[in-house]
Amino acid sequence: MPSFQDTSSAAYKKAQRQHQKTTKNRNNAVDVDWTPFRAAEKMYKARFPPPSLANVLDLATLDNTRSEELEAGFWVGRSEAVEFREIKLKDARVAYAIPSIPGLVILPSFLSHKRQKDLIRWSLSSQARHPNPTNLDTHYFIPEEGLWNVSAHEDVIVQPRNPDPSSMPHETCTGPRQLINNAPASTDNFQTMVEMPKPPPTPSATAQPLPCSHLLRKMRWANIGWYYHWGTKQYDFAKGKARVDDVLSDVCKEAVRIIDWDKIYNTWDGLDWGDEQLSWKSWNENYEPDAGIVNFYQTKDTLMAHVDRSEVCATAPLVSISLGNAAVFLIGGPTRDTEPVPILLRSGDVVIMSGPACRRAYHGVPRILDDTLPPHLADCGDEDWARYASYMSKTRININVRQVFPRDFVPAILL
Numbered sequence: 001m002p003s004f005q006d007t008s009s010a011a012y013k014k015a016q017r018q019h020q021k022t023t024k025n026r027n028n029a030v031d032v033d034w035t036p037f038r039a040a041e042k043m044y045k046a047r048f049p050p051p052s053l054a055n056v057l058d059l060a061t062l063d064n065t066r067s068e069e070l071e072a073g074f075w076v077g078r079s080e081a082v083e084f085r086e087i088k089l090k091d092a093r094v095a096y097a098i099p100s101i102p103g104l105v106i107l108p109s110f111l112s113h114k115r116q117k118d119l120i121r122w123s124l125s126s127q128a129r130h131p132n133p134t135n136l137d138t139h140y141f142i143p144e145e146g147l148w149n150v151s152a153h154e155d156v157i158v159q160p161r162n163p164d165p166s167s168m169p170h171e172t173c174t175g176p177r178q179l180i181n182n183a184p185a186s187t188d189n190f191q192t193m194v195e196m197p198k199p200p201p202t203p204s205a206t207a208q209p210l211p212c213s214h215l216l217r218k219m220r221w222a223n224i225g226w227y228y229h230w231g232t233k234q235y236d237f238a239k240g241k242a243r244v245d246d247v248l249s250d251v252c253k254e255a256v257r258i259i260d261w262d263k264i265y266n267t268w269d270g271l272d273w274g275d276e277q278l279s280w281k282s283w284n285e286n287y288e289p290d291a292g293i294v295n296f297y298q299t300k301d302t303l304m305a306h307v308d309r310s311e312v313c314a315t316a317p318l319v320s321i322s323l324g325n326a327a328v329f330l331i332g333g334p335t336r337d338t339e340p341v342p343i344l345l346r347s348g349d350v351v352i353m354s355g356p357a358c359r360r361a362y363h364g365v366p367r368i369l370d371d372t373l374p375p376h377l378a379d380c381g382d383e384d385w386a387r388y389a390s391y392m393s394k395t396r397i398n399i400n401v402r403q404v405f406p407r408d409f410v411p412a413i414l415l
């Protein structure tokens, strides 16, 4: 048993004291915003008592080749925690569908160890840099080569943008991603969305000069493809589109193509596909990712419940790649009132969120599980990997890739 779960250990007692100190003056009034989703988030987020993972679906426990990885980390869930359906992939491997969430497909350990390393390298050294915005660009003069590449040579001090403090609302650059309820995008409101002003975000008045290595720990996201405007929660199509890297695009297409979507959707009638009726029949041929985000989580970071509804296509697969430390992922239904299913996502796992129900399901990441970096990503004496291993020891990366438009919709802006 890990020491923080052993009630007689010093580590447990220390956590208990800390918990008592921080909760001493807390107002215990009934939380008016209480929902089943919020309750689950709170439970998995808690530092004390540490959450039990007994109800968390951990598909890695079914795979003997992952036992070393499971033994190296403290946190393990259960394969019996949630009902699933096994789906044979076209290459004889298996994926898992969750009957309560139509369109959710989990491909455990889909990426080889080498591919995981390649995508971690790509995230930090190729994607989190100009011309792709990151959360830090608004607030800091980030060097064009990106923080990762610059700090390989010298831990230079990065200067804040220092705006006129009297002219803007207070905003910080490090907190969790701000998630507000935006109207879902669709082909009907596309033109209105394009015309809506997208003012640049305001730099923080309080950002201090910081060394690259320190700022890297504050990096939360890097943009992929179509530029996302966080202020309006809409894509800023007028800005054009950055290239989606071929390697990433190929990984995502491979994940979508290896699934026989008939096996997924044959069992589900009654889903409301709107104008995108039977669109899954052609995903194997025409799925094409063109936008996304690389999420960087440090072990204390969380991602609150949200729905990704900025894409004009509301049903095409969203491919979500997990790298580094493991996490608890929660996914529920169309409101926060649906009790979410907890799923343990480990490095190399791919999740596909597809179809009208799953793409509109609330989901979030309440917990990054510390000390779960798998042995194959740890420092192996390879000089080139050592810096990645050190950064990844406290990090989870999620590459979240989307197709913005339905295949038969060609917006005027693209003509």
Ligand SMILES: O=C(O)CCC(=O)C(=O)O
Pocket: 293, 295, 303, 308, 320, 329, 363, 364, 365, 398, 400
């Ligand atoms: O980190 C994850 O697994 C999910 C990320 C996510 O939901 C998002 O980027 O919209």
Ligand SMILES: [Fe+2]
Pocket: 306, 307, 308, 363
């Ligand atoms: Fe999401």
